[in-house]
Structure formats: C-alpha cells, structure tokens
Amino acid sequence: MNTVFKALADPTRRKVLELLRQRPMSAGELSDHFAVSKPTMSAHFAVLREAGLIDAAKQGATITYRLKLSVLEDALLGFAQVFGIGAAPSEKTELQEGKSQ
C-alpha cells in the first residue's frame, strides 16, 4: 500500500493515470503530454508499474500502458487530485531519491 501512496503522491503520475482513464496509450503518446525527458517518464512509469496501478504490454517496439486501478485506488486518486497532494515537490528530486534508495 505504501508504494501506491508513493505513486499517487506525484502530480505527473496522477496525470498519467488520468490520461489512461480515457483509453490505453503507448509510452510515446503519454510522454507527448509532458514537458519532461523520456528517461524521467520511464521512471514515472516504473513507479506506477511497481505499485500495480498500470499494466505494460509490449507489442513489437511499442509499449502500451493500461490502467489497473482497484476501486479503492481509484478513489484515492480522486482524493489526491481534489486535495492536490504532493503538488509542490520537484519530480526530478523525488525520482533521484528513489533511484538512490
């Protein structure tokens, strides 16, 4: 559950989940919505995958991500969005911290 809270604490990752609510998307389609580098986005996807919130399916050279939220996780995502949890911290710093652990 700790990994779920960690994943939902970041606004970029929440935005990824919001986008995947519409339909499954490839890594490239998702990255186009953000002004961050591909390695940073890959790190975000890894955190979401580790928390079991998304599923990755590889088809040829394309990785397609699908939403895999339970109802409780969906509700937590909604609460985090409404209350803007974790809106301030720098994403790069957080990801670097995660890698160093």
Place this chain on the structure above:
Amino acid sequence: MKQIVSALILSAAFLALAWGLRYAASIDMLSDETAKRAVMVLIGLGLAAYSNFTPKQIGRPGSPRAEALKQGLLRVSGWSMVLGGLAYAAIWAFAPIGIANPVAMAAVATALVVTLGYAIRTMAACRTIAAL
C-alpha cells in the same frame, strides 16, 4: 488457482463467523437480531471488498477501442458493486429491522442492474466495432 483458494478461504471465514454468531445468539450472548445484522453487514462488506478488485481483471490486451470499452465496463461494474455492497452493509447496520431486508436487496439489485445495463451497452458497442 490462487483466486480460487483465496475465495474458498474467504467463504470458510464467512461460514465460521456466521456459525460463531449463531452460537453466541443461542447461548444468549447476543440477540438474534444483532447476530443477523452482523452476518448481513459482513456479507455486504465482503461483496464490497471482492468487487474492489474487479477493475484490476484487465486480461489480455486487445484492440485499442475494445480495450477502452472493457476498461469502462470493469470500472463501472467495480464501482457499482462496491457501492452496492457498502450500501447493503450500512442498511443492515442502521435501518429498522423490518425494512432492512427489502431495502438492502434493492440496493444490491440496483448495482446489478447498472452493471448489466452497462455490459449490454458495451456488448452492443463491440458488435458495432466488429461490423465496421
């Protein structure tokens, strides 16, 4: 296999708890009404807990449109059954005993109707995609 085992363990736990509450009622530790309410609340919470994982059953990837439809169906059915289960538990916990059964059944029936209605709508949409 893991799902079947966990479902069997959950069922066994429910039966054991129901038996325990019945026994407590038979030796006057609890009133019959309290025992009945407790069992029904547990059933409602069990339904909610089980339905919570419905949207995670995404299966194998299909076409993007079919995936979007499937995702929508899993989310709607998960949410409706969780809310139905929680409503069932709350009604059995707080409603007068005389009306608890029909009202709680109506709450779960509504959740089922929503799920089935959305499933029929999704199947119709899938047929439309297949026909194109």
